[in-house]
Amino acid sequence: GQIVHTEQIPARAAKCSKPAAALSAPVMKALSARGVTGLFTHQAQAIDAALAGKHVVVCTSTASGKSLCYNLPILEALVKDPRATALYMFPTKALAQDQLRALRELCAAAFGDKAPSIDIYDGDTPQEDRGEVRERAHLLITNPDMLHCSILPVHGQFSRFLSNLRYIVVDEGHAYRGVFGCHAALVLRRLQRICQREYRRDPRFIVASATIANPQEHIQQLLGVPSVHVVSEDGSPHGHKSFIMWNPPLHGAAGVPSDERRGSPIVELSLLLAECVQHGLRTIAFCNTRKLCELVTAYTRETLKATAPELASSISVYRAGYSPQERREIESALFNGKLWAVAATNALELGVDVGSLDATLHLGFPGSVASLWQQAGRAGRREQPSVSIYIGFDGPLDQYFMHQPENLFKRPIETAQIDPENEQLLQQHLACAAAETPLLLQDDQAYFGPRVPEIASFLQSVGLVNRHPHASTPDVLFYVGSKDNPARQINLRAIDPERYSIVNEAAGGEVLEEIEESKAFFEVYDGAVYLYQARPQALTLCIGRTYLCKKLDLSSRVAVVRPADLKYYTKTRDFCDVHVIGGRTAYAKHSVHPAILTLIATPCQVTTRWLGFYRVWQGSGEVFDTVDLFLPDVQFNTQAAYIRVPQSARMALQAQGLPFRDGLHAASHALANVVPLFLLCNASDLGNECDNPYDTRFRPERLLVYDKHPGGIGLAKQARPLFPQLLRRALELIRGCDCCSMAGCPACIQSLGCTEYNAVLHKRAAIAILELTLAAEAEYADRLRLQVLTHSLQQLCCSCDEYASLRQQCLIVSAKLLRILARWCALQELRSGPSLEGGHLGELTIPELDAT
Incomplete structure (x- = not known):
């Protein structure tokens, strides 16, 4: 009974085509050496567009042969001009190493002894070799971090390479999203600026991406170019795939009814992985954390030792923590058949070539539909049949998909969002650009947008740029900061240095x-x-x-x-706390701005605190011991925006028998789920307060979002004035969702990034909290308007004898005041709430005001 659904994905036949222009003899020779007898339609379309001088993005499935879409135009350029160069940018070192091997084989087949020099230039390149690489490389493979801090700041050392640059390849374009994507977009703008201004080159971009919902919009934002040619019709074949939804069986546990607790999904996946190995299926088991990878591997080996001892050594772990050389050895062993299976984190989700696979196993939802399909696409290359099995945890998100699988398979691929006009990131990268070549306030708007003069003025005020005393125009600014290379102070990925x-x-x-x-x-x-x-x-x-x-x-x-x-493992007991530092209202005391008036924007400190750990029996998952821990907190400062939930909401929910904490948690999720509709960011860029079912501490009555990037990049600040729309849209989201469970679903109150696995949620309570918060804000706005109009009325009445011309204005203001006061009185009568807080306004009556 574990199989709750099987989705049959039919096979797809290959669709082939030829480029409009015949490929050169060396390129055809290289294709023949690789056994390629024909090109898929998407490959031919991409090659035609690239050779026509267009920026190209190829957005097709995993293992569809995207590398030929950029390698063949580059080989054609080298045939026509042996001095031509190309820059390859990969998001990870593993991908760079993988492509180096394939590219060298392709060039050797095409050019023989005259093959161009192909080199990697990244953090692992020895210092003593870097000078030689700069001098000889025709095809240079690097990553955004190296381009940012070790190539652009010393672009003069790459003058030969940049003077002949024809193509820039950006692989895994879908990976450039969120904060990292914003940084990468600005780095690529700096690269274009250097190429065009200093070396009179205008290279063409070729981007390879997995399937995303908005390829054209996203890649144009990433590259900073006015148009790109999108190739998205996939002509590659794939075999029949069976996608199985596997729900661990129900069983009893101490104090838990047998129909309420499921078996361990870790054990279920391990048994399935052992079966795959014994049946000769080459498999990747995707797990979300390192520890899960280790547990799955340990359980699988124990099973194989008992059933097929000779296969116990044919499974390994693939995750962060290994050296690059060690990872290459695992990839090679899987590719060559020495290993039958690996338990991997999403490190193998990107396009590292590990050969043809038969099956993928997925332990829990990976966080996005795009990631799930990217992982599943690792099996079943060409026309080979394959199977993918999604094993669900007992949490609300996985169980929602287990009970309603059609909502998983019909769920659209997510969009990728970046905001290259983010103010704080622009400040950082304009300083780097000025250090590379002086800023031109007018010309540089073509690369960085219309805010260049404004940002440059700020940089000038903090002593990072300034005008040269002998410059002929004030529009030229030079870098004058204290750091020789400001790029080294900016980390693109916020990776821990320690x-x-x-x-x-x-x-x-x-x-x-x-x-x-x-x-x-x-x-x-x-x-x-x-x-x-x-x-x-x-x-x-x-x-x-x-x-x-x-x-x-x-x-x-x-x-x-x-x-x-x-025979046991350990698991930490921890929580994440958001402490706001100070706080100020978004609007002045007597503002009549229509936006929410009690909204707070403030710096905050995010703290992870460890309370202790559990000892858990392997296999059964039973906790048999609890131990306290005394570790230092891990903290970072960032920015937050939040709104107070009225205290009356807690009492109102209690009167209706609804759980307040569950509703607050659910409303926070709904708020976070709608933020990407209003801001150019991913849901993973902003965090919210998630409630632990075992946490009995007091929780502030507020709805809060915070910037997950240390120091903040201004997302919370941007969200602050949008809170009225955000709250209304969140309320519409929950009301409009058809799901029947009070735990909600991913379309309303469940969050794919919830640190507490979507525990403690209640849909009806969330609706009530959002309604009461919006009503309280409307009432507060009326109070402020009443104060302003009363003040205006008093001033006009006092001066109307002396200024008769103002009497008409006095009557207009009086009428407005009466209408607002009547509305307020009606609201108070309906809600039976307290009167205005303090002051003579709370004692005014309509007859008294009319007499005045």
Whole structure:
């Protein structure tokens, strides 16, 4: 009974075509060497557009041959001009290494001994080799971070390369979203500016992307170009796919009825993975965290040791923490068939070539429909049949999809959003641009938008740019900051610079791996069970180990572990707290602005605090011990915007028998779900306060969003004046949703990024909270208008004898005041609420006012 639904995705035959212009002999030779006898329709269309001088985006499915869409035009350029160069930009180093191998094979087949030089230029490139790479490279593979801080700031060292630049390849274009995407967009604008102004080159962009809802809009925003040619009709074949929804069986547990608790999805997936291996199916099991990868691998190996011992070493883990060389060895082993399966995080979601796969397993929803299809597309290349199995957790989100699978398969692919005009990011990148070549206030608006003079004025006020005393025009600004390379002060991905080392005391202090500081306390602490599989160089053995953390040295950032034979794992008890620092109202006390008037915009501090950890039996998932922890908080400062929920709302919900905390949590989710409709951002860029079902602390009565980027990039500030529309749209979202469960669904009050797995939600309570909050704000706005009009009336009445011409104005204001006061009185009578707070206004009556 675990299979609740099977979606049959029919096979698709290949559709082939030829480019309009015949390809050159060297290019045809390279295709023949790869066994390519014909091009798919999307490949031919992309090649035609690129050779015609257009910016191109290819938006097709995984394993559809997108690399030929950009490699073949580049090879054609090299045939015509051996001095031509091309820049390849990949979001990760793993993708760069993967493409290096394929590109060298392609160029060797096309040009033989005269093949152009192809090099990687990233953080792993030795310093002593970088000068030679700059001098010889025709095809240079890099990433946005390296382009930002080590190529553009010293572009003169790349003058030969940039002077001959024909194409810029941006792979995995869908990955450039949110804050990282905003940074990348501005880096690419700086690159175009340097090429066009300093080297008189106007290179063409070729972008490869997975399927997204808005490819043209997104890529134009990313590149900063007026138009792109979109190729989205996929001509590649794929085999028949069975997509199975697998819900773990119900069973009893201590104190829990048998119809309310499901079996462990980790165990279910591990058993399925063992079955796949035993049936000779090459498989990737996608898990959302490192620990889940380790647990799945450990459980699967235990099963295989009992049923097929010779296969126990044929499964490995693929995740962050391994060195680039170790990851290459795992990829190679999977590609060559030495491994039958890997348990991987989303590190294998992007297009690293691991050969042909038969099956994908998915432990829980990965966060977006686009990611789910991207992962599932790793299996079933060409016309090979495949299977994908989605195993659900017991949380509301997974169970919603398990009970209504049609809403998963009909759910549209998400859009990708970036905002390259974000004020704070513009300030940072304009300073970098000025350090690369002086700012031209008029010309640079073509790259960075109409706010260049305004941003430049700010940079001048803080001493980062200034005019040269002998400049012929005031529109030229030079970088005068104290840092030689301001780009090094800007991190595109907000990656932790500090890391914790995990050392094995039984192996003489051998370093097992390094973990980012923000993740370290989730993995290692005194008493933690640390799961770690064998290093890839020992793939022939591939034996996982369990370690017990003996000591976590905070000063040296070292966790000391030793091997231990344990049948349990550990899981932290933690919570995230948002503390607002100060706070100010968005509008002046006597404002009559129609927007919400009690809205607060303020800096805030986001704190993750660890209370302790659980010891959990493997297999059953039963918690058998709870231990306290005393670890330092992890904090970062950012920006928040919030609105107070009236205290009367709590009493009103209590009177109706509705849970206030559940409704507040649900309303926060609905608010976060509608933000991307009003701001150019992704849902993952803004956070909200999520409620833990076991947390009994007081929770402030507010609806809050905060910027997840340390320091903030202005998203909360932008959201502040939009709160009236946001709250009304959130209310419409919940009211308009057809789901019947009080726990809601992903279309209304469930959030794909909820840190508490969408526990403690209530749909009706959320509707009531939003209604009462909007009503309270409307009443407060009326109070302020009443104060303003009364003040105006008093001034006019006092002066009407001396200024007879104002009497007509006095009558108009009186009429307005009477209408507003009557409306307010009616509201008060309906709500039976308190009168105006303090002052003589609360004692005014209509006859008294009329007499006045």
